Amino acid sequence: MIKAQPDGEMDYTHLAAQVRRRRRWPAIVVATAGTTMTEAVDDTTRIRAVLDEYGVDGHLHVDAALSGIPLALDGRLRLDDAAGISSIAISGHKFLSVPTPCGVVLIRDSARTHASPVAYTATLDTTITGSRCGLAAALLWHAIATQGREGHRWRATEARRLAAYTADQLTQIGWRAWRHPHAFTVVLPTPPEPVRKKWLLATDGDTSHIICMPGITHGQIDAFVADLAAATPPRRIPRTRPASESRTSTSPQVPVPAPSTALRRQPS
Numbered sequence: 001m002i003k004a005q006p007d008g009e010m011d012y013t014h015l016a017a018q019v020r021r022r023r024r025w026p027a028i029v030v031a032t033a034g035t036t037m038t039e040a041v042d043d044t045t046r047i048r049a050v051l052d053e054y055g056v057d058g059h060l061h062v063d064a065a066l067s068g069i070p071l072a073l074d075g076r077l078r079l080d081d082a083a084g085i086s087s088i089a090i091s092g093h094k095f096l097s098v099p100t101p102c103g104v105v106l107i108r109d110s111a112r113t114h115a116s117p118v119a120y121t122a123t124l125d126t127t128i129t130g131s132r133c134g135l136a137a138a139l140l141w142h143a144i145a146t147q148g149r150e151g152h153r154w155r156a157t158e159a160r161r162l163a164a165y166t167a168d169q170l171t172q173i174g175w176r177a178w179r180h181p182h183a184f185t186v187v188l189p190t191p192p193e194p195v196r197k198k199w200l201l202a203t204d205g206d207t208s209h210i211i212c213m214p215g216i217t218h219g220q221i222d223a224f225v226a227d228l229a230a231a232t233p234p235r236r237i238p239r240t241r242p243a244s245e246s247r248t249s250t251s252p253q254v255p256v257p258a259p260s261t262a263l264r265r266q267p268s
Helices: 012-021 044-053 068-074 134-172 193-198 218-231
Strands: 027-032 058-063 087-091 103-107 185-189 202-204 207-211
Touching: 012 044, 027 044, 044 058, 068 087, 068 134, 134 185, 134 218, 193 218
Parallel strands: 027 058, 058 087
Antiparallel strands: 087 103, 185 207, 202 207
């Protein structure tokens, strides 16, 4: 287990220490593009540099379940040789909104094991499960084809705008919410119980989050903020640090991630 920085990104110093202790063996490093609680993105170039520094052969896998496609559209997540990524997994039921759990795994040819031909299908079977759901593949194709590159780029942009709006509205009522610039996810202190009973928020201890997925509306956010404001007394926002003070992160410490969920309202 590798430690995380306060904003959720991998602690590369700790990674280097763990690799140094185990440099006699190859390494499989699982990075994340969009962590569960804060949607932080691990820097694959820095991870590969750590492996190279200690001469460790390694397979770098990226869990990009939620953020893989939006980050790829931005050019921030690349699969070229410079990125050093060996394999990557992306979910179809998250950003693409396919109505059944499914996903895609991409792996470099050099990392694949050799497969034997399957006589009755006249193909090479290189997958773990052998059989796959044809309906899921069709739904994935439909989700991609109907929106297209620009359509999905627009969806990502609108989700980020709503996330920025959410963080601003929460801050205005005294809740110190924050988000990564690329993220749909807004992190905030855990709301009081009456709010948690009405709204389903992923919560881990004193930290909760709202994921402003495509389809979430300003009206839903306004209703949540109103309920939160009514349930809690006004909070005083700490003053901004002057330039002369330390520039250490002011984000809350991120605990072990809890299951993620988009903002949803319970039926009355």
